[in-house]
Amino acid sequence: MAIDFEKAGKSIQDIVIDTDAGPLFAGRLCVVNNGPGSRVLVVAGIHGDEYEAQLALHRLVARLDADSVxxxxxxxxxxxxxxxxxxTRCAPSDGANMNRTFPGDRAGTPTERLAAFLFHDVLPEADLLIDVHSGGPGYKGEAIAFAFHGPACRVPEAEVVRMMEAFSLPYITWQDGIASTFVGAAAAAGTAAIELEGAGTTLIEEGNVDVFADALLRGLVHFGVLAGDPPAGGTVSRHLDVRPENMFEADVPGLLEHRVRMGQRVETGDLVAVIHPFGGFDGPPHRVEARAPGIVISQRSLLRVASGDCLGNTGTPR
Ligand SMILES: [Zn+2]
Known part of the structure; x- marks a missing residue:
């Protein structure tokens, strides 16, 4: 059953995807139409275990009515x-990381078909994409916004930057995009895209739904698609560069012990973590040092690490 994106007022509609095994119910979406104006798509849950983001969007849906849009x-x-x-982060049917499958494949696995639905059927109905993620069980992060833009995008780049600032999150990061993410594929296809990230770990900590719910209200009111006053609070975002040298990586397997706190400023060469070998009696733990100066904005929240795992990262103030 196709989605009716033109339906007047607020509607909740089923998402059903055709698969080789038959129709697959894939949740619901909310469409609100109210006259001329901006067109914005907000998604969460591309990674299924990032629940703060999904709950923030449910809170948004609950407060929407036709008059507010x-x-x-x-x-x-x-x-x-x-x-x-x-x-789980990925669907059990195929185990695919959806955020590496865009623009999707209508003849592919269930995850690829769902990505194709989002990309080909839903995305063209909006001029701006906001894709909300959170840390999931494996990571804990400061709340950040980052954006991708391309020459064909209908919303000017300067407006996208103002939009990121309107979220009033602690940080705006600048980093290279990945073409197979939803935001990367959207920007290349002409829809400016902003990703929000933050929170995470194995429980929902106090305030970690509010941070996304409030940021979305501020951004959507700023953009003009939502009426009303934005919630108080928030902050003036700091702009950070995130490059490959800002990442902390495990060279050996073992048990992770962080030696810095979230939000802490580190310099090149500072000890940021140690990895203790499993059952190791020989020698000191393996040292992980910062390869660039910056502020710690993400840390792994799982104790055991494998070689090559990302342990966290900084952003370098611009
Ligand atoms: Zn994610």
């Missing part, structure tokens, strides 16, 4: 419903 707002709280329903 100017133009069109589409909200997809569980963009990878099979994964969300299973409590």
């Amino acid at each position: 100017r133009g069109r707002l589409i909200v997809v709280p569980e963009a990878n419903f099979p994964a969300s329903a299973n409590g």
Whole structure:
């Protein structure tokens, strides 16, 4: 059943994807239409276990009615419903990382088909994409916004930067995009895209839904698609560069012990973590040192690490 993106007022509609095994129910989306104006798509749950983001979008849906929107707002709280329903990052049917499958494949695996639905059917109905992630069980992060833009994008780049600042999150990061993510593929296809990240770990800590819910309200009111006053609070965002040398990586397997705190400033060469070998009696733990100066904005929240795992990262103030 196709989605009716033109339906007047607020509607909640089922997402059903055709697969080789038959129709797959893939959650619901909310469409609100109210006259001319901006068209914005907000999604969460591309990684199914990033629940703060999904709950923030459900809170947004609950407060929406036709009168509160100017133009069109589409909200997809569980963009990878099979994964969300299973409590995992990826869908159990194919194990694919959805955020490396865009623009998707209508003849592919269930995850690839769902990505194709989001990319080919939903994305063209909006001029701006906001894709909300959170740390999941494996990472804990400061709240950040980052954006991707291309020459064909209908929303000017300067407006996208103002939009990122309107979220009033602690940080705006500048980093290279990945073409197979939803935001990367969207920007290349002409829809400016902003990703929000932050929170995470194995429980929802106090305030970690609020941070996304409030940021979205501020951004959507700024953009003009939502009427009303934005919530108080927030902050003036600091702009950070995140490059490969800002990443902390495990060279050996073992047990991770962080030696810095989130938000801490580090210099090149500072000890940021140690890795203790499993059952090791020989020698000192392996040292992980910062390869660039910066502020710690993400840290791994799982104790055991394998060689090559990302342990966290900094951003270098611009
Ligand atoms: Zn994610």
